[in-house]
Amino acid sequence: MMPTQFPEWFDDGQIRLFTSFIDAHLDHSERFVCISRCSERDVVEYSRRRGDDRPLRTSVITMGANFRVAAANLPRPESAPPGRFILSVGTVEPRKNHALLLDAFDRLTDEIPDLSLAIVGKAGWMTEAITERMRAHPLAGGRLRWLDHVDDDTLDGLYRHAFVSVQPAFYEGFGTPVIEALANGLPTIASNGGALVEAGGARAEFFDPTGSTSS
Known part of the structure; x- marks a missing residue:
C-alpha cells in the first residue's frame, strides 16, 4: 500500500501501476488476505478513503518463516567487512x-x-x-x-x-x-x-x- 501512502518514495510510474492494481482488486475481490496486521489496516484505510460503500473483508496470514539457519561453523564470507x-x-x-x-x-x-x-x-x-x-x-x-x-x-x-x-x-x-x-x-x-x-x-x-x- 505504500505507493498510495507515501508517494514521495516512489516514481510516478510505480504509483500509477500500483494504484491501478489495488483499485482493480478492490473492485472485484471478495476478500483480501494480508501479510500483517499493519497491511490489513492500510488496505482497509485506503478502501475507506476511496469511498467504497461495502465493508472490506480481510484476513491476515503472515508469510512463512522457515528460513535456513546458518550453520554454527559457517566460515566468515570474504566480502564481510573487518572486525x-x-x-x-x-x-x-x-x-x-x-x-x-x-x-x-x-x-x-x-x-x-x-x-x-x-x-x-x-x-x-x-x-x-x-x-x-x-x-x-x-x-x-x-x-x-x-x-x-x-x-x-x-x-x-x-x-x-x-x-x-x-x-x-x-x-x-x-x-x-x-x-x-x-x-x-x-x-x-x-x-x-x-x-x-x-x-x-x-x-x-x-x-x-x-x-x-x-x-
Missing part, C-alpha cells in the same frame, strides 16, 4: 532510510574503532544520493561494505558472523530481514515503522526512524 560488523539487509531505496544508518555509523566509528557496517541489497530507485554517499565514503571498501549482489550462502555467513542486525526503514509491510536475523539468533534493532514491531515482537529493540528514540 565486528553491523548488518543491514534490504533493497537500497528511499523508504529503507539508509541515510540514518550511515549517520549513526559515522558517529560510532571513532568511538568503536573495530566496528564495521555491511549493507546488503541491490540499488532500487531514486537512489543517486545515497549510493554516491556510500561509494564516496572514506571507509568504503573497508569498514563500510555495500554488497549489492550476494548469494544465499554468503548471506547466511553474514548473518552468522554479524554483531547486530539493524533495519532502519521508515515503513515496512512485513519485515522479512528482521525475521531472518532473529531466526539466526542475531541481536536485532529495527525501526518502529509499519509492521516491523509485529515482525520483531519482544525479541527486537525498536527506535523511531525519524530520530533516535528507542521503544
Whole structure:
C-alpha cells in the first residue's frame, strides 16, 4: 500500500501501476488476505478513503518463516567487512532510510574503532544520493561494505558472523530481514515503522526512524 501512502518514495510510474492494481482488486475481490496486521489496516484505510460503500473483508496470514539457519561453523564470507560488523539487509531505496544508518555509523566509528557496517541489497530507485554517499565514503571498501549482489550462502555467513542486525526503514509491510536475523539468533534493532514491531515482537529493540528514540 505504500505507493498510495507515501508517494514521495516512489516514481510516478510505480504509483500509477500500483494504484491501478489495488483499485482493480478492490473492485472485484471478495476478500483480501494480508501479510500483517499493519497491511490489513492500510488496505482497509485506503478502501475507506476511496469511498467504497461495502465493508472490506480481510484476513491476515503472515508469510512463512522457515528460513535456513546458518550453520554454527559457517566460515566468515570474504566480502564481510573487518572486525565486528553491523548488518543491514534490504533493497537500497528511499523508504529503507539508509541515510540514518550511515549517520549513526559515522558517529560510532571513532568511538568503536573495530566496528564495521555491511549493507546488503541491490540499488532500487531514486537512489543517486545515497549510493554516491556510500561509494564516496572514506571507509568504503573497508569498514563500510555495500554488497549489492550476494548469494544465499554468503548471506547466511553474514548473518552468522554479524554483531547486530539493524533495519532502519521508515515503513515496512512485513519485515522479512528482521525475521531472518532473529531466526539466526542475531541481536536485532529495527525501526518502529509499519509492521516491523509485529515482525520483531519482544525479541527486537525498536527506535523511531525519524530520530533516535528507542521503544
